[in-house]
Amino acid sequence: MDEGTWRRAALIRTGGRKSNGWGKGANPKGSHLFLHGVLRRGECEGPMVPRTGPNRQLQPYGVYICHNRDRFGRDHCSQPPVKRRVVDKTALTYLRSVGDDILGHRERLRASIRTQITDLGPLGQQADLDTAETEPRLDRVRRDYQDGRISTPSEPTATHQPS
Numbered sequence: 001m002d003e004g005t006w007r008r009a010a011l012i013r014t015g016g017r018k019s020n021g022w023g024k025g026a027n028p029k030g031s032h033l034f035l036h037g038v039l040r041r042g043e044c045e046g047p048m049v050p051r052t053g054p055n056r057q058l059q060p061y062g063v064y065i066c067h068n069r070d071r072f073g074r075d076h077c078s079q080p081p082v083k084r085r086v087v088d089k090t091a092l093t094y095l096r097s098v099g100d101d102i103l104g105h106r107e108r109l110r111a112s113i114r115t116q117i118t119d120l121g122p123l124g125q126q127a128d129l130d131t132a133e134t135e136p137r138l139d140r141v142r143r144d145y146q147d148g149r150i151s152t153p154s155e156p157t158a159t160h161q162p163s
C-alpha cells in the first residue's frame with residue numbers, strides 16, 4: 001500500500017479528527033457548569049456532556065446530552081437532551097443553599113468552640129495548679145527510689161528512714 005492510500009485510510013478511520021480520539025475533547029462554547037462527564041445519567045450511567053450550537057434565535061442553544069445515546073443511538077438510552085439553563089439553575093440553587101448552610105454551620109461551630117474554651121478555662125487553671133503541687137511530690141518519689149528508700153514489688157522492701 002502506498003503512503004497516500006495509507007493517509008487517506010487513516011483520515012477515514014479517525015473521521016477527519018486531528019487527535020486520536022482518546023482525549024477529553026474541547027470545552028463547549030457555552031457556559032456550562034458540568035464538563036467532562038461530571039454529570040451522569042441514572043438509567044445508562046453514561047456521562048451527560050454539554051453541547052452548544054447555533055439556532056434560529058439570537059442565543060445559541062445549550063443542552064446536556066447523554067453521551068451513550070449520542071454514541072450508540074436512541075435505543076441505548078431514552079434520555080432526550082436537557083436544556084442547560086434548567087440543569088445549571090437547579091444545581092446553582094442547590095449549591096448556594098448548601099453553601100449558606102456550610103457558612104452557618106461554620107459560625108455555629110466557632111461559637112461552640114468559644115463557649116467550650118470559656119467553660120474549660122477554670123478547669124485548665126485548676127489543672128495547672130494541681131500539676132504545680134504534684135511535681136515536687138513526684139520528684140521526691142523518684143529521688144527516694146533512686147536512693148533505694150523505695151523498692152519495686154519484686155525487690156525486698158527497704159526500710160523507711162526518715163529524711
